[in-house]
């Protein structure tokens with residue numbers, strides 16, 4: 001097996017790259033979209049479904065799994081791979097963002113972040129070392145450092161101090177998990193808010209530490225699409241060309257294609273799975289909501305261009321009926337379809353980069369998605 005962490009770039013089209021990232025649980029072809037499996041499951045799907053839609057790697061949330069059922073329990077029961085019967089790569093976040101966005105009453109010190117559980121209010125402390133130990137217990141193939149994701153609009157001085165702390169935490173995470181240890185990878189996370197000079201400083205400090213990849217954090221936190229693209233265009237090219245770049249929490253189909261065009265290799269977002277549960281479906285002709293009356297007697301497949309089980313087997317009328325009746329099968333079929341849409345788009349992206357046809361592909365999706373609000 002090729003050494004985990006090896007990242008080979010097979011083709012380029014402008015700044016877009018198509019490559020392979022080796023992990024302890026197999027090879028990931030990039031650019032890649034990672035379905036979010038917050039509580040050790042991609043909501044409403046089982047591992048067979050994920051294989052059917054050709055998911056390569058899924059994301060688990062450290063904060064949630066630490067809280068429930070507990071990372072040490074998961075470790076005793078085979079790590080996420082044994083516990084959830086998922087035999088492919090897993091990426092886990094450090095919990096930093098979840099703590100900042102979910103837990104109440106948090107405080108940040110040099111030592112780490114203290115917070116109260118969103119489940120029972122009990123007090124907890126995540127140090128960088130603890131965040132790594134939890135991810136090791138979960139059996140994560142790609143771990144993230146503990147970082148501080150500053151809120152959109154945070155002023156310059158706080159942002160500058162915060163990125164320095166994130167860098168010191170990142171170094172402590174690397175010490176806790178030395179490079180190459182049992183084939184698991186550790187990514188740094190670039191912060192610096194919406195200040196280009198601070199982004200440069202954060203990236204340069206992190207690149208002095210040997211990480212197998214670099215995430216761009218602190219984006220997709222409420223800013224406009226143009227602002228995100230501005231900071232992304234500044235930050236992505238600073239990062240090492242020969243390491244994977246991961247844009248966290250992104251995004252809509254167009255956000256992802258724009259990210260690929262700027263040199264990003266990895267993405268995760270709850271949009272396809274969350275939208276599925278409220279009936280918003282992504283199709284080759286734009287976004288629709290299945291609850292619209294126009295689908296009441298529509299016997300045609302949801303998306304004739306889609307190869308997923310829902311589109312091969314059922315009509316729009318049936319999908320609408322399930323949704324209106326709040327049937328559990330609605331969540332599963334809508335989720336299967338939305339994730340397959342994202343994963344199929346990434347398959348087309350990898351192919352297009354190989355053929356030097358990425359811009360034509362991006363234009364095709366823009367034609368379908370520009371007019372419908374993102």
Ligand SMILES: CCOC(=O)Nc1nc2cc3nc(NC)[nH]c3cc2c(=O)[nH]1
Pocket residue numbers: 092093094095096097098144145147148149150189215216217218219220221248249250
């Ligand atoms: C997924 C790995 O992330 C971390 O461990 N920390 C982290 N996570 C983020 C998740 C985000 N999701 C969004 N938008 C939906 N923006 C995000 C930023 C971060 C981040 O800065 N830092």
Ligand SMILES: [Zn+2]
Pocket residue numbers: 302303306307308309310311312336337338340
């Ligand atoms: Zn489909």
